[in-house]
Amino acid sequence: MGNTVVEAVRGLVPALADRAQETDTAGRVPDKTVRELIDSGVFRMLQPRRHGGLEADPVDFYAAVRAVSAACCSTGWLASVLGVHPWHLALFSGQAQDEVWGSDPDTLLSSAYAPVGRLTPADGGYQLTGHWSFSSGCEYARWALLGALVVGDQGRPVDFMTVLVPRTDYRIEQAWDVVGLRGTASNDIVVDKAFVPAHRVIRNYEQAQLSGPGQQVNPGPLYRIPFAAVFTTAVTAPVLGAAAGGYESYLSVMNERVRLSLGGGRFAEDPYAQVAIARAASDVDAAILQTDRNIAELLAHASDGRDIPMELRLRTRRDQVRGTERAVAAIDLLFKTAGGNSLRRGNPIERAWRDAHAGSVHVANDTERTLAMYGRGAFGLTVEDNLV
Template identity: 70%
Template sequence: MTNEVLRSVRGLLPMIADRADKVDESRRVSEQVIRELGDAGMFKMLQPRRYGGTEGDPVHFYEVVRAVSGVCGSTGWLASVLGVHPWHLALFDDRAQRDVWGHDDSVLVSSAYAPVGRLVPVEGGYRLTGDWHFSSGCEHASWALLGAMVVGTEGRPVDFMTALVPRSDYRIHDVWDVVGMRGTASNEISADDVFVPDFRIKRNYETAQLRGPGQKVNRGPLYRLPFATLFTTAVAAPGVGIVAGCYERYLTFMRERVRLSLGGGRFVDDQFAQVAVARASSEIDAAILQMDRNVRELWELAEAGEELPMGLRLRVRRDQVRATERALDAIDLLFKTAGGSSLSRGNAIERSWRDAHAGSVHVANEPERALALFGRGAFGLPVEDNLV
């Protein structure tokens, strides 16, 4: 099946690439770029058809993410995380979906999933208080998905939830000034004792068990997939796309380079440079091939209405974190072999190196935890984790 959104987005890539420097300097992706990505269908790829989405093949979504990330890491990151949230919202009670999309199906949702908020049960819902770091693209969004612990009568946490909160109920604090992914504007969000009705609360355990009220109205195979597959791949795909795009620019730039030391000569004639290019390209290919293979296998099982085996879900996480590691290995090779050419502030190699490393520190890209989970499963030990 043709990826129509990818075809549309390709027409935007030269413009996005031209703005990459400004995005990095200003720490913002412009509203115009977000709007044009929306017009191209980027943010509706995983959104239910009932609310104007295309509800399509998730592999196509990650293809578009990689393409955008290849010309601007910050824009690709926002395209991915803002684009995956409609999928999560589709698992909520339909009343919550109507609250967000009932009058405008192009409304965007950001997130800060760390369970640092505090939910206190009250009649009809909960009171939410908290401060959340790193809500990427929150300034472009009208709602936020916020992680919180439910507090029992003795003041102890008893459950882990995600609350859907409108922009009017939280404040955004402009604190994002970092070395990489600078344009994602992943600012802080705070809420103070705001009411959240119970239909805008989702149990994380229930999500991990592939259950939810939204599946009663959104019955397509897309909403039978695990959160840990859709979201963690959305976090890894931009990094792989950044490095893949950098690799192409690296080849173009280094073909014309002449060494001024080490005996001179053309860079492309250096056998060590040739080997580095081979290694980097292999790491990029392996990352893409494994991630796409795994997501497609899950998608096909969901389409067939079959069970999604835990072994495959664990393999998704294994290869997702390994994809990030492979992308970092590749970008480090490119950065080093480019020599002093990669050091100038703002050049494409330097910016890609910063962006890829910045994206890699997201908790979903943490390798040891995901690899240990796979190892437990391979040895036949029980695996209980919300990120599988």
């Protein structure tokens, strides 16, 4: 079924490419596009079968995201982050899942995972207050997954949670005015003293230990692989797609271009340009191969009931951040060698360059910190981090 969705998504690519400039200019993905993505099934790829989902191979999900992102990275970013949230919700209690999907399995969720919320224990749950930034696609969602700290009697944080909040309990503040990924409309979410029942909360520690209440109703292997792998790869996949799309645009535009200086002649005959496209193509291919390999191995371990070794978890994160680095390096090289024409607003190379750089600054792409974690593990030192 995952392959069927990938083919359906690829059928949308020409129309998405035609709307890419409109999306960038308007600062939001058109409603028509979101409807098409819903109908394609991409948002249900990682959703549990018990709620109308496909429980598809995540490698297929990331392939679908890259295909969308090659046409329009803002749209691909929404496909990825809104599409990965059903996987996360599947780790919550069955009651929470029923509340979200019980009446409409196409219900979407946005997120803002930074632990800026304040949770105060209350009878039967918690009281939540906070202001979160960068909730991509929040206007299309009816629920939000938000990061928060539980505050103890002394006013100090005692636990790190992710909480599930309905649209009726928060407001959206328009704050998204940026240079890249402009169409994601990643606006702010504000909550003021909302009650969150205990069944809509999950401890990040449990999540990192590959356990959660949702596994009682969703026993499939898809829900027994690390959040740190599934979500961070969902951040890298659109950046890889943008680089791949920029590469294809580069070949199309530059193939027939004639130089007006440096001796003239067809651009395609320039050996330096030939080397540039070889390097760019290799970087993108290498990143895709590594990320797909790691996700496939994680799922294979879970499918076989084997423990997932820390080495594999660390390698997955290593290759994920390096994948983003490789994608940015590829589009940088193409942008530079395309010459002055790449500076024109609205051309696909320029947009891919902006979008890839915007995606690269997400906290999931904290390269030095992530590579240091891998190095600690390689030296046999203890690694304790929820993002592994």
